[in-house]
Amino acid sequence: MSNLRIQSVHPPFNEPKLASAAIAALSRADAMGLLSRQVTSLDESAVQCLVHGMAAAGIGRTLLGNLHGQPCTDRARLPALLTQISDALDQSPAPTHEWRTLQDVLGLDLLADLLGISRSSARRYLSGSRNTPDAVAGRLHFLAYVVGDLAGAYNDIGVRRWFGRRRSRLDGKTPAEILADGWSPDDDGPRSVQELARALRFSPVT
Numbered sequence: 001m002s003n004l005r006i007q008s009v010h011p012p013f014n015e016p017k018l019a020s021a022a023i024a025a026l027s028r029a030d031a032m033g034l035l036s037r038q039v040t041s042l043d044e045s046a047v048q049c050l051v052h053g054m055a056a057a058g059i060g061r062t063l064l065g066n067l068h069g070q071p072c073t074d075r076a077r078l079p080a081l082l083t084q085i086s087d088a089l090d091q092s093p094a095p096t097h098e099w100r101t102l103q104d105v106l107g108l109d110l111l112a113d114l115l116g117i118s119r120s121s122a123r124r125y126l127s128g129s130r131n132t133p134d135a136v137a138g139r140l141h142f143l144a145y146v147v148g149d150l151a152g153a154y155n156d157i158g159v160r161r162w163f164g165r166r167r168s169r170l171d172g173k174t175p176a177e178i179l180a181d182g183w184s185p186d187d188d189g190p191r192s193v194q195e196l197a198r199a200l201r202f203s204p205v206t
Helices: 016-031 044-057 061-068 078-090 095-106 108-115 119-127 134-150 156-162 188-199
Strands: 004-009 039-042
Touching: 004 016, 016 039, 016 044, 016 078, 016 134, 039 044, 044 061, 044 078, 061 078, 095 108, 095 119, 095 134, 095 156, 108 119, 108 134, 134 156, 134 188
Parallel strands: 004 039
Antiparallel strands: none
């Protein structure tokens, strides 16, 4: 799934604060399916890939205009701008892109179950023949981030199995059981699922 596989870092992104802000923004865009190519170097070309993906999804137009005029050598202002971009991505579900990305990893059946919708509805939303309702788009956006975190530790098969494994941190329930019909990303249960997935970015044994 992931198009973000950083293997080298180039100035000025070797500065920790700037590197952290850039990776956060790129990771969010990647989880949402907005990176159109493999990004293996943390450099100005990676930022331009981020810009193109966000522009295609219609996200952060004003911010992107600022980024176009912001040379990567301006180390003082760039971290704050990248943090604003991360925030814009957080608040901007992009179902057209996220449906395709998540269907490729999870398969339509599991994705529909996790979203609490019928398979026929999922097919219509995926094809674009019907607009994705806001509530479903919000859950889809949430799942994109969860799957994005899991992709750093598992392959696609492992990601799918993760949702069916019981977890002590979820009171013995599976993530799929927590994400029952009608859940909201702001509910305590889904937040616990998200925290569990996010921990995998830092500890492969979590």
